[in-house]
Amino acid sequence: MEKEMRGRKPKQKAPTKVERQDFLRLQIIELTDELEAAGFGNSLKVPNAVKPVAPQIPDPKTEGFIGHIEEDLGTYIQRVSIVDNFYQRQPFDHMKDKIYRRLIRDFIDGAAMPEAKVAAMDSTGGRLKFLQEPGVKYSVIDGLQRLYCYCIAILLVWKREKLIEDLAIPADAWDYFKEVVEKTGDPKTAVEQILRRTTRYELFWNIDLEGLLHYMVTFNAGQRRMSLEVQLEIMQRPLLKALEHDAKIPIFQDTAQTAGKQKPKQEFAASDLVIATRAFIEFNPQLKKLEEAEGLLEREEGYTDIQSSFDVGDINDVVITLKKIAIDIHQKIMARYPDNPTHKYILSGGGVFLVSFAAACGKVRNTLNMTSLDGALQRLMKELNKPEEDPLNLEEYQETINNIKTSRGKSIRRLVYDTFLRFFNGTTNMLDWADAARQIS
Numbered sequence: 001m002e003k004e005m006r007g008r009k010p011k012q013k014a015p016t017k018v019e020r021q022d023f024l025r026l027q028i029i030e031l032t033d034e035l036e037a038a039g040f041g042n043s044l045k046v047p048n049a050v051k052p053v054a055p056q057i058p059d060p061k062t063e064g065f066i067g068h069i070e071e072d073l074g075t076y077i078q079r080v081s082i083v084d085n086f087y088q089r090q091p092f093d094h095m096k097d098k099i100y101r102r103l104i105r106d107f108i109d110g111a112a113m114p115e116a117k118v119a120a121m122d123s124t125g126g127r128l129k130f131l132q133e134p135g136v137k138y139s140v141i142d143g144l145q146r147l148y149c150y151c152i153a154i155l156l157v158w159k160r161e162k163l164i165e166d167l168a169i170p171a172d173a174w175d176y177f178k179e180v181v182e183k184t185g186d187p188k189t190a191v192e193q194i195l196r197r198t199t200r201y202e203l204f205w206n207i208d209l210e211g212l213l214h215y216m217v218t219f220n221a222g223q224r225r226m227s228l229e230v231q232l233e234i235m236q237r238p239l240l241k242a243l244e245h246d247a248k249i250p251i252f253q254d255t256a257q258t259a260g261k262q263k264p265k266q267e268f269a270a271s272d273l274v275i276a277t278r279a280f281i282e283f284n285p286q287l288k289k290l291e292e293a294e295g296l297l298e299r300e301e302g303y304t305d306i307q308s309s310f311d312v313g314d315i316n317d318v319v320i321t322l323k324k325i326a327i328d329i330h331q332k333i334m335a336r337y338p339d340n341p342t343h344k345y346i347l348s349g350g351g352v353f354l355v356s357f358a359a360a361c362g363k364v365r366n367t368l369n370m371t372s373l374d375g376a377l378q379r380l381m382k383e384l385n386k387p388e389e390d391p392l393n394l395e396e397y398q399e400t401i402n403n404i405k406t407s408r409g410k411s412i413r414r415l416v417y418d419t420f421l422r423f424f425n426g427t428t429n430m431l432d433w434a435d436a437a438r439q440i441s
Helices: 017-029 031-037 073-079 083-088 098-108 144-159 171-182 187-195 209-219 228-235 237-246 270-282 289-298 312-336 352-367 370-385 394-402 408-424 433-440
Strands: 057-059 064-072 116-121 137-142 198-205
Touching: 017 031, 017 144, 031 073, 031 144, 064 073, 073 144, 073 187, 073 198, 098 144, 098 171, 116 209, 137 144, 137 209, 144 171, 144 187, 198 209, 270 312, 270 352, 312 352, 312 370, 352 370, 352 408, 370 408, 394 408, 394 433, 408 433
Parallel strands: 116 198
Antiparallel strands: 057 064, 064 198, 116 137
């Protein structure tokens, strides 16, 4: 009879920072369902219509109202779904951040949390006239990190060191929390008590998406700033929905990004598509994200309703054109330049090339019509079907932009715009980057 081999168990490979945050995020997303399944249903009161504890205060800026709400933590973590609030900004690494670790520890030990700020929208994401309306959507304006801390605190008093096995927290984090967690006693009793803790927050309602963004930017000004990309996504969600669902464009949204994750190279950043849309409508290659975000915030007619900025014909043309660029032409370019990442992802890779190309398309549409633009894009596809190794002459493009030493961003945008226009109007029979650069200078 063979003896069993004795020895140490093979060491489990430590997760990377991104993997660990993903594991913890999954635990947070599934938290309320797991609590329900584990028998904590009595401590998870179903979120009904909220009732302010004091008279509402009108806000003339947004024409909305502000009230104060008190409810159990078990209700609050269901009302403001963590899934729907990941988009505000990338989360911190709470298990390594000294400030958030202390905040979580103090909360477990009984400390009160400062008020969060929450928006209530109607079922379509518009103005909620009455708090008793059905299908209310709640969005955290200020307090997303506190929401994380609440959920992590519940996980710690419930699952304790098992979170290390689940690869959701590092061992040194458990060492930090161990004493205060074990002081809470039996895990089941501790979870029930923490779920019944009173949570207080400010509620904002009868506001639209413009008002929501106004509060998000205002109340988070002193914290980690919401990125321009996320601001643009929030402002133009209806547009992005049209591009994603109607045009089937592969869109990467920064609102869904977690720390450390990068955009897949073949996908288009949502914020780049927002800028490309404006560039197409205004046939202006010199647009930048900062100016666009600030312009949308200042636009008196609002920024969340597409038709307040563009007419229906504009949007139909945008969807048709960006579909051809981001699906047909993009896929053809990737197929023709499979071994050169710089060329392969030139449309989805950074924004400048895409935006300037879209502006040139918009110029053809404005000067002539959509039929002429369709013909111009078909001509470009014919170039891509030619047997040459570099049908778009992108090696020359790279050499040309490498020679630009001053005002690089502005000059490159002008180069792409002019080169495509010269090709579209028949001035050149190919994309002649060097000649366009000479004409500009």
